[in-house]
Amino acid sequence: MPLNIDWQQILLHALNFVILFAGLYFLLYRPVKAFMKKRREHYESMDAAAADKTKRAEELKASYEEKLAAADEEIAEKSRRAKAEADEAAAQIRQAAEAQAQAIVEEARASAAREKERMERGARGEIAAIVTQATEKIVLHDSASEAYDAFLNAAEKDDE
Amino acid sequence: MTKRQKIVFFSVVAAVVALLVVGIVLTNGLYERDATIQETMKDAILHGNDKISLFGLPVNPGLISAYIVTGLLLLFAAIVRIFVIPKFRYVPGKFQTMLEQAVGMFDGLARGNSPHKNGVLGAYIFAAGAYIFFGTLFELFGIPWITINGESVTLPAPLSDINGAIAMGGFTYLFILIGGIAANRGRGLLRGLKEFSLPISMSFRLFGALLSGMLVTELVYYYFALSFVVPVIVGILFTVLHAVIQAYVLSMLTSMYYGEVTEPPVKKTKRSKKIKRGSEVTV
Numbered sequence: 001m002p003l004n005i006d007w008q009q010i011l012l013h014a015l016n017f018v019i020l021f022a023g024l025y026f027l028l029y030r031p032v033k034a035f036m037k038k039r040r041e042h043y044e045s046m047d048a049a050a051a052d053k054t055k056r057a058e059e060l061k062a063s064y065e066e067k068l069a070a071a072d073e074e075i076a077e078k079s080r081r082a083k084a085e086a087d088e089a090a091a092q093i094r095q096a097a098e099a100q101a102q103a104i105v106e107e108a109r110a111s112a113a114r115e116k117e118r119m120e121r122g123a124r125g126e127i128a129a130i131v132t133q134a135t136e137k138i139v140l141h142d143s144a145s146e147a148y149d150a151f152l153n154a155a156e157k158d159d160e
Numbered sequence: 161m162t163k164r165q166k167i168v169f170f171s172v173v174a175a176v177v178a179l180l181v182v183g184i185v186l187t188n189g190l191y192e193r194d195a196t197i198q199e200t201m202k203d204a205i206l207h208g209n210d211k212i213s214l215f216g217l218p219v220n221p222g223l224i225s226a227y228i229v230t231g232l233l234l235l236f237a238a239i240v241r242i243f244v245i246p247k248f249r250y251v252p253g254k255f256q257t258m259l260e261q262a263v264g265m266f267d268g269l270a271r272g273n274s275p276h277k278n279g280v281l282g283a284y285i286f287a288a289g290a291y292i293f294f295g296t297l298f299e300l301f302g303i304p305w306i307t308i309n310g311e312s313v314t315l316p317a318p319l320s321d322i323n324g325a326i327a328m329g330g331f332t333y334l335f336i337l338i339g340g341i342a343a344n345r346g347r348g349l350l351r352g353l354k355e356f357s358l359p360i361s362m363s364f365r366l367f368g369a370l371l372s373g374m375l376v377t378e379l380v381y382y383y384f385a386l387s388f389v390v391p392v393i394v395g396i397l398f399t400v401l402h403a404v405i406q407a408y409v410l411s412m413l414t415s416m417y418y419g420e421v422t423e424p425p426v427k428k429t430k431r432s433k434k435i436k437r438g439s440e441v442t443v
């Protein structure tokens with residue numbers, strides 16, 4: 001054969017390589033690859049567990065936030081209701097106070113009117129009595145000037 | 161180091177080098193060359209006169225190299241399998257990282273170039289890459305062996321033997337062909353056969369690359385004047401370089417062709433040629 005090509009030696013080389021291929025596959029390649037796969041699966045399971053925990057924590061957080069939002073809403077509602085009730089109560093009190101004040105004022109006015117009428121009535125009686133006395137004095141005892149003076153004195157005394 | 165110590169150190173080194181050079185020159189005449197450079201290089205290619213007996217069978221030195229390399233690699237693999245792999249940890253050490261990188265690199269190469277079917281491909285290119293790389297580095301050791309004629313010969317790289325290169329190229333082609341048939345039956349077979357030149361190109365690429373390295377080394381060592389400093393560059397740098405390059409090239413080509421023959425066929429969608437008469441417009 002040209003170039004010293006020998007089929008027997010080619011087959012011997014091929015046999016050698018087949019043995020090497022099989023040996024390296026079973027002794028080195030497969031065990032190392034199996035270990036790498038095992039490690040990858042280990043870290044993937046850890047990753048999945050971490051992702052699951054994160055997801056659950058996020059769900060928990062979302063539910064808490066929802067609850068907090070509901071509580072805020074409830075607090076605001078209660079606050080609104082309390083304010084409305086307080087406003088209503090204040091309005092009622094104010095109305096009652098105004099009514100009471102109105103009644104007091106009217107009562108005071110009526111009382112003042114009654115007092116005024118009573119005083120006018122009293123003053124009219126006293127004036128009449130004074131006039132009667134003065135007239136009696138003038139007519140019965142003194143001259144007209146004395147009577148007039150006596151009338152004025154009596155009037156001043158009354159004013160005091 | 162003081163100035164005096166430096167002077168002493170360099171003087172001793174220079175004296176040793178000078179003595180060695182004198183010794184080399186004086187002993188050169190003791191050994192007469194029994195072949196010219198042409199004969200030496202012809203022997204390196206054809207191995208006409210340097211056959212070695214393998215259980216009575218005359219074989220090329222490259223075959224002995226191949227068996228030694230395989231034996232060493234399998235011994236290493238067995239030691240690693242028994243003593244190292246059971247102690248693998250999730251956080252790897254340096255040696256574990258190196259092994260994982262090697263396996264992961266070939267596995268990634270197989271997955272990247274042959275995404276549809278790559279179960280055994282990764283293991284195949286791992287073995288082929290390791291064989292080419294360590295087989296090529298093997299020639300650096302220059303292990304001597306006795307030929308049938310009683311002469312001494314240095315064991316070359318296994319793939320610098322043309323029979324080794326043809327075995328590697330042919331077996332790789334066979335592997336690709338079987339992969340194609342397993343994945344796509346008749347279509348895979350046709351795709352494999354289409355690349356009929358592959359075993360020849362793979363074989364002779366390996367043979368040419370490794371033989372050229374060996375010939376350059378032979379040439380350098382043949383001449384006395386070239387035996388200083390130059391072998392360091394030629395012997396180590398070139399050998400390491402083409403060990404890496406050839407291992408990568410064959411792994412890459414194998415995975416690419418394997419990916420090509422195992423790729424599932426793409427179904428062509430039939431276009432409807434029916435035209436509704438009602439939709440035709442007459443001018």
